Amino acid sequence: MSSxxxxxxxxxxxxxxxxxxxxxxNLQAESALNPKNLQNSYQSKLGFTDESYTAAVDRxxxxxxxHDSAGYGLAQWTFWSRKQNLLNYAKSKGCSIGDLTMQLExxxxxxxxxxxxxSTLRSARSVREASDAVLTGYEKPADQSETxxxxxxxxxxxxxxxxxxxxxxxxxxxxLVRVSIDNLIIRTGPGTNYSRAGGYTGIGIFTIVEEAAGxxxxxxxxxxxxxxGWISLDYCEKLR
Numbered sequence: 001m002s003s004x005x006x007x008x009x010x011x012x013x014x015x016x017x018x019x020x021x022x023x024x025x026n027l028q029a030e031s032a033l034n035p036k037n038l039q040n041s042y043q044s045k046l047g048f049t050d051e052s053y054t055a056a057v058d059r060x061x062x063x064x065x066x067h068d069s070a071g072y073g074l075a076q077w078t079f080w081s082r083k084q085n086l087l088n089y090a091k092s093k094g095c096s097i098g099d100l101t102m103q104l105e106x107x108x109x110x111x112x113x114x115x116x117x118x119s120t121l122r123s124a125r126s127v128r129e130a131s132d133a134v135l136t137g138y139e140k141p142a143d144q145s146e147t148x149x150x151x152x153x154x155x156x157x158x159x160x161x162x163x164x165x166x167x168x169x170x171x172x173x174x175x176l177v178r179v180s181i182d183n184l185i186i187r188t189g190p191g192t193n194y195s196r197a198g199g200y201t202g203i204g205i206f207t208i209v210e211e212a213a214g215x216x217x218x219x220x221x222x223x224x225x226x227x228x229g230w231i232s233l234d235y236c237e238k239l240r
Contacts, residue, residue, distance in 0.1 A: 003228065005226035010023060021130065026138075027075060075139065108202070121133060156163070176238075176239055178237040179202070186228050186229040189214070191217075191221065194230070209223050221233060
């Protein structure tokens with residue numbers, strides 16, 4: 001999933017451009033937006049790469065994921081209870097611990113418990129305001145200095161400059177849909193005869209760029225603007 005698709009996922013949760021950019025800047029600093037990222041300092045210590053660690057956790061051949069104190073994933077989850085919750089969530093979805101859509105859904109669910117952070121994100125008036133809230137209230141690294149705040153806000157500003165305002169639907173044929181279920185499957189083509197593209201949309205608002213008839217959906221299939229694949233329009237409410 002590209003950074004643009006992550007932007008679209010978070011925008012679909014109702015956050016404004018400042019909030020999404022500030023959040024993404026922190027994720028960029030933590031993991032370079034790599035959901036399989038194993039904390040660099042632990043790779044040699046544990047004898048794993050990003051890929052081999054993820055595969056070992058998925059297979060169950062590495063059983064110390066929860067308690068090894070290694071940061072992992074988009075937000076570099078480290079504390080044992082948060083890693084346990086992430087692992088449980090991945091198992092409940094039947095997907096890899098390194099699945100990006102799953103991690104985004106988990107991150108969004110987890111953020112709801114950080115009341116001050118989510119309140120700030122919902123009303124953010126600048127990238128810096130949103131970035132600082134995520135840094136000091138959610139990520140909470142040891143170094144929260146002004147230098148770090150500026151660096152993360154700068155990363156967020158880069159996402160803002162790239163994507164802000166692009167979700168507006170002003171091109172012929174594009175429209176928004178609301179998905180109200182969290183397990184809407186994304187497929188590689190317009191029909192249940194196509195394979196799964198990996199993951200689900202999650203609940204939110206998404207942009208459809210193309211429609212096609214296909215097996216398994218009476219309303220047809222819609223192609224996601226993010227490029228992730230196709231979804232059944234049977235489960236979508238057209239907004240405009």
